[in-house]
Amino acid sequence: MTIQFNDETFRDDYSFYNSDWAIKRFPFPFHEDSYMYAVNMEQHRGGPEGSVYEKRFDVDEHYVSEMRDRAMVLADDPLRCQSLPHMTLAGWDLLELIMVSKSEDYPDLFELHRDGNQWRWVNKPLGIDDTFTFLDETTLPYGPMEYITRQTQGDFCVLDQRDDMLWMDAGMVTTQADWSLDFDIGMNFFEWHAPVPLAHEKGIFKRALKFLLNIQQGAPARRLNWTMTVNPLLDTSPENYHIWGIQKTTLTPENIGSKQHLRVELQTFFRLPRSNALVFPIRCYLCSFQDLMTMPKWGRRLHRVVRDLPVELATYKGFIDNRPMMLDYLSQFDDGLPTSPGVWPDQETEPPLQK
């Protein structure tokens, strides 16, 4: 299908919106009526047609506007994109992975023509048509990682693998859930995860690291993570907390349905061939509560998950103060009926709200 790109903003007037198509394919993250951290990894080898899991790098209606927002963030704060000197090869690996994937998965939007190391890249939605020499940095306007991630939705952490450990040695991070690349750069897997509650005690990070160290070329993996965001903001960074933190206090019973967003990250993991580094794309999807409530199953389930979430998690995810107001709103959509297993909305089979 051809994608109709939205003209929208993720700041100031927040004109961001989801079409019916986008709501239906929203990666609702709860497969049951409760939630706890787990080593929830699975293979990233496609998924149902039209779902966000189908392609290696999902492109949707927000693409063009998200890239415009990224350019604005970078103009204000260039440190959102960093790459330590030994990570340049990994940057080329990433550029190749994305260009090959997108041109194969979306041939009507992206083209890659290769003649030895002479490459031509055509990105139709962004109006780009560049010719360059693969592995020669002087032929691109930015470093390879920055060049390609200015054209790809989602944040990117590029991890060097040494001594059975992953190191955050490069990244493009402008749509993050309250963490900072500038702070985490050079840290290892346990160091950057230090602020996360409960998961260390449960041994989750030890097992997750073993899994990641073993991710092989040609066998990518994925998992979901989620949090809450007031207003459809992509850039919820510590650097800009003074701007968005205060917006959490603007929630009222009247505006919560449109202002409060469930923020879901589709996280994927790919081994990079030339550098043996690992890339961790973190793709952010936003959906307002009122749009989520159009799916009866999601309405029932979201209420139960938010209600029963441990205090530590609600605090870490930054919505403990607003939880009572959220529950007042969400409880209207929970009639106590059972929900079907799995993440899908099951519109045809789940009964409408009985209230």
Added chain:
Amino acid sequence: MSAAPQKAKPGGQQIPVVVSAVVPLNDLVTRFEFQCRDGGAFPPFSGGAHTVVEMKDGDLTRLNPYSLMSDPADSSTYAISVRREDGGRGGSLFMHQRVKQGDEMMISYPVNLFSLDLRAKKHIFFAGGIGITPFMAMIAQLERSNGNWELHYACRTESLGTYVDVLSYKYPNKVHIYYDDQNQAIPLEDLLDGQPLGTNAYVCGPKGMIDWVHAAASAAGWPDAQVHSEEFLKPEPGREFEVRLCKSGKTITVGENESLLEAIERAGVEAPFLCRGGACGQCETDVVKADGEFVHRDHWLDDDQHASGEKIMPCVSRFLGTLELDR
């Protein structure tokens, strides 16, 4: 998550290949070159990576890891060099005696457990015998990026000096050869002394050599993280033992000449693996009950885990007695 659950194939993705050349190099070592069966390009790889070659030997499927030794920038061909082990379990003999140009085989995607530290200002390589193979690819990779490296390569005799000729010809100032039968030895202590800060050392060869380099580097004050080694263990023969596989409800006997992993696979039970050499951790299996003595041989579990008796790496480790596994 349960978006579209799929089971990982044990051993990871495979590539269908055709043997494009078989090149004997000396009395013991032969090079095998592969091309993609569909005529396409191989995935790029990083120096130090290996591939697991699947050999169909009658009813038996052998899976042996070999370092990729071709130039990582050449996506048309992968090459491995195999030393014939007359007393081994038969994988290398199969390659030498049965594999011919034009044969179709399956090999795994590249896996790297021995990669270059790309931060290093200088790389110093120590190779012993067939341990030269991963360095062939690393050298090609570093030459392309103007990396700073040198190689110290110990061989038994001149006639068994695999790739000595090409290496010495192409890089006369960087390659140093030592022949055992001429009583030449790598001057390890001197070499480790006085390297520029940020040098990384890599060793691949017999176990004795690996231990020697680690010990000498440590004595010379090198940080462990700057000394890298790769040793593929081979499953060793041992006494026959019996294993109960709880999940699949089967009882199997592990023969003298097969590994526990091979016996599990022979029983038709799927078990994860990657390197089949005790290094990657993929085959880690929970022990339910153990009546007897473990023979742990892997590099993956730590000493405490070995002592606990709760885990075993079936690709290389064995048991004396009877064992019950969560598989």
